[in-house]
Amino acid sequence: MNKISFEQVTPHVFLQRGNLHSDVWQQPNLTFDKGKFYLVEAASGHGKSTFCSYVLGYRQDYQGTVRFDNTDVCMFSTAEWVNIRQRCVSQLFQELRLFPELTALENVQLKNQLTHFKSETQIRQWFEQLGIADKIDARVGQMSFGQQQRVAALRALVQPFDFLLADEPISHLDDVNAEVLGKLMADEAKQQGATLIITSIGKHPHLLYDKTLKL
Numbered sequence: 118m119n120k121i122s123f124e125q126v127t128p129h130v131f132l133q134r135g136n137l138h139s140d141v142w143q144q145p146n147l148t149f150d151k152g153k154f155y156l157v158e159a160a161s162g163h164g165k166s167t168f169c170s171y172v173l174g175y176r177q178d179y180q181g182t183v184r185f186d187n188t189d190v191c192m193f194s195t196a197e198w199v200n201i202r203q204r205c206v207s208q209l210f211q212e213l214r215l216f217p218e219l220t221a222l223e224n225v226q227l228k229n230q231l232t233h234f235k236s237e238t239q240i241r242q243w244f245e246q247l248g249i250a251d252k253i254d255a256r257v258g259q260m261s262f263g264q265q266q267r268v269a270a271l272r273a274l275v276q277p278f279d280f281l282l283a284d285e286p287i288s289h290l291d292d293v294n295a296e297v298l299g300k301l302m303a304d305e306a307k308q309q310g311a312t313l314i315i316t317s318i319g320k321h322p323h324l325l326y327d328k329t330l331k332l
């Protein structure tokens with residue numbers, strides 16, 4: 118997949134508001150191109166999570182069209198979405214969606230086992246780099262939110278993707294770990310020739326973004 122396009126997309130919930138003054142909503146043809154880095158900045162309630170849900174196909178409560186290449190995403194079957202989420206679009210959810218009863222490593226491996234994309238050695242190195250190697254066998258339900266955020270980020274990286282959508286990926290990280298994670302996501306995206314879309318309500322990794330959009 119080479120591009121994601123938003124054509125005149127407006128969430129139903131915003132229809133009554135008139136001009137939204139947004140770089141994303143109501144735009145005739147906004148394109149996210151493969152290989153580029155985007156920062157989507159938004160004040161709370163401006164539809165950041167809504168934007169992510171539309172890209173991932175979890176919600177379709179909008180006017181307009183979202184396309185992957187030339188295909189309207191509304192045309193995809195459930196089986197096609199499963200394949201897309203396994204191989205084309207990866208996401209780090211704001212609310213993480215980890216399994217609390219599983220260990221940190223098990224959470225990451227659960228995803229990795231779908232495509233056997235990364236070696237356990239690589240995964241263990243990443244835990245080390247992110248300062249959570251001592252938590253690798255701890256149950257996620259017994260970890261801090263910031264520690265869980267790093268586990269969820271690693272889970273998002275252990276699959277092939279053309280687009281990585283990270284919803285406030287460093288909201289609970291200290292500055293050092295935030296930059297380590299930012300670099301890790303950027304390096305992996307570059308290695309895969311993929312697009313990085315990072316959303317932010319103020320705190321985001323300092324990367325060389327090709328475009329910054331205000332939601």
Ligand SMILES: Nc1ncnc2c1ncn2[C@@H]1O[C@H](COP(=O)(O)OP(=O)(O)OP(=O)(O)O)[C@@H](O)[C@H]1O
Nearest residue numbers: 130159160161162163164165166167168176178318
């Ligand atoms: N599942 C949903 N269905 C319909 N409308 C929704 C849904 N979730 C959120 N909304 C509405 O969409 C608007 C934007 O919500 P959204 O959660 O996308 O904002 P956000 O920018 O992610 O906010 P925050 O940063 O506070 O999490 C709000 O008015 C909200 O009530």
